[in-house]
Amino acid sequence: MDQQEIKIYGHIATIRKKGKIVFIVLRTFDNEEQVTVKKNEVSEELWNLVNELGREYFIEVEGTLVKSKIAKLGREILPKSIKIISKSFPPPIDLYGKTEAEWPTRLRFRYLDIRKPKVKAIFRIRSTLMNAAREFLRKEGFVELSFPIIIATATEGGAELFPVIYFGREAFLAQSSQLYKQSAVAAFGKVFSIAPSFRAEKSRTRKHLTEFWQIDVEAALVTKKDLMDLQFRLVRHVVEKILEENEKDLKILNLEKLEPWDHYEVISYDEAIEILKKKGFKIEWGEDFGADEERALVKEFDVPFFIPEFPSSITAFYYMVDERNPKIAHRIDMMGPGDYGVEWSSGGLREHNPDRLKKRMIELGLRPESFEWYLDMFNYGFPPHGGFGMGVERLLQTLLKLERIHEASLYPRTPDILKP
Numbered sequence: 001m002d003q004q005e006i007k008i009y010g011h012i013a014t015i016r017k018k019g020k021i022v023f024i025v026l027r028t029f030d031n032e033e034q035v036t037v038k039k040n041e042v043s044e045e046l047w048n049l050v051n052e053l054g055r056e057y058f059i060e061v062e063g064t065l066v067k068s069k070i071a072k073l074g075r076e077i078l079p080k081s082i083k084i085i086s087k088s089f090p091p092p093i094d095l096y097g098k099t100e101a102e103w104p105t106r107l108r109f110r111y112l113d114i115r116k117p118k119v120k121a122i123f124r125i126r127s128t129l130m131n132a133a134r135e136f137l138r139k140e141g142f143v144e145l146s147f148p149i150i151i152a153t154a155t156e157g158g159a160e161l162f163p164v165i166y167f168g169r170e171a172f173l174a175q176s177s178q179l180y181k182q183s184a185v186a187a188f189g190k191v192f193s194i195a196p197s198f199r200a201e202k203s204r205t206r207k208h209l210t211e212f213w214q215i216d217v218e219a220a221l222v223t224k225k226d227l228m229d230l231q232f233r234l235v236r237h238v239v240e241k242i243l244e245e246n247e248k249d250l251k252i253l254n255l256e257k258l259e260p261w262d263h264y265e266v267i268s269y270d271e272a273i274e275i276l277k278k279k280g281f282k283i284e285w286g287e288d289f290g291a292d293e294e295r296a297l298v299k300e301f302d303v304p305f306f307i308p309e310f311p312s313s314i315t316a317f318y319y320m321v322d323e324r325n326p327k328i329a330h331r332i333d334m335m336g337p338g339d340y341g342v343e344w345s346s347g348g349l350r351e352h353n354p355d356r357l358k359k360r361m362i363e364l365g366l367r368p369e370s371f372e373w374y375l376d377m378f379n380y381g382f383p384p385h386g387g388f389g390m391g392v393e394r395l396l397q398t399l400l401k402l403e404r405i406h407e408a409s410l411y412p413r414t415p416d417i418l419k420p
C-alpha cells in the first residue's frame, strides 16, 4: 500500500519552517512521524494554525501517510487537519538539542526528560527485563510472592535503615526481603519477589540509589553451582528477550552490539585480592572491595564472573560459614564485566541451624532478641537453602552502558534527590 488515511496523536518534537513548507516531527507514544505541511496543499485555516504551534504541544493529526524518499523514516504524513489538544510552555530543557542539559537540570524536569526517545528506550528495555526475569523464574518453578515492605528489624545492617512511625512504634522500610524469603522457602521450596528495597546509605556514587529494585530469589536444597548457573541463565534470558523485543530501542541507544554472554567465570576471593594488589591497590585479605577496587576488578573481565566465597567477617549473619574453615563464608557475588561493570548480586548458602545463627549474630555485634521469630522458625524442620538478590538498576546499568545508575531509575532517589 502506497498511501493510507490515518489519525494520530503526539507531541511536537521539532517544528521547522522552510518557506512554504513546515516540517513537524511528531513524537507519538511509540514512534516519531514526520508531518509535512505544504502551504499550497492545505486550507488557509490549517496553514494559519501551523504558525501557532510550538514544541511539546500535544496535537491530533488527520491526513494521508505516504512514502517519502527524503523523510528520515521513509514516510511522511500530509495533513488534512490538525487539532491542538493541549498547549505547552516552551520546554525548559531542550529535548532534542545536540548538547544535553546537565544531569541536575534533567532531573529537575524529569517528567519532561522521560519523553526523550533515549530515555524512553531505557525504560522500555527495563520493562522487558522485569518481565523476562519473572517469566524465567516462573518457568523454573519459582513461586512469586510479595513480602512486607514495613518491617521491624534490620536485615542488611542497622545504620542504613529508613525509620517509619508505625502507630507510635518504630518500624523501618525493608532493605531486602531476606528474612521473609527464607521463611517462605520452607513452605514453597522455590520463591522469588521483584520488589523495591530501601537503604539510607549516604553514598553518592555512580552505583548507589536509596531506593532500588531487587530480584530476590531463594531455593531449598541448592548448591553454589546451582545458584551461579541459575543467575547466569537468568541474565542470559533477560538479554535474549531484550534482543528479541527491543531492537528499535537498542538502535536508539547505539547498542546494537549487545550480545548474550556464552559463559561465566569464577575467581576466588584470594585471586581477586591478588589482581588488585598487582594493580597497586593497598587491599588486604579480609577487606571488602570499595568502589575503586570493584571498578578496577570488573574491567579485567569481558564475561560475567562470580566470587563464590568471602571472609566471614565481612559477610552478613544469614550466610553459612564454612565448617572446616570458619574464616570463610559461602557468600557469592555476581559481577557484571567491563567498563560499565558493577556488582549485580549477592547471595549464597544460608545458615539454618538456630544455635549457630545466634552465635554468628553475637559475633557480628547483633542482638538475637531482635530476630526472635526468625531464629525460632529454624526450630521447625528447616531445609538447607540458598538464594540471591539481584539489583535491577545495576544490571541495567551494565547492559545499557549507563554512566550512572540513576539513569536506570525513572525518578531516582539519592541522599540529595527527593523531588520530583
Ligand code: AMO
Pocket (backbone or CB within 6 Å): 156, 175, 176, 177, 178, 199, 201, 207, 208, 209, 210, 212, 214, 217, 343, 344, 345, 346, 347, 348, 387, 388, 389, 390, 391, 392, 393, 394, 405
Ligand atoms: P546486597 O545488600 O548485596 O544483598 O544487595 C543485593 C543487590 O542489590 C543491589 N544493591 C543496590 N543497588 C542500587 N543501590 C544500592 N544502594 C544498592 N544496594 C544493593 C546490588 C546488590 O548486589 N539480602 C541480600 C541478597 C541475598 O543474599 O539474597 C542483599 O540484600 O545489585
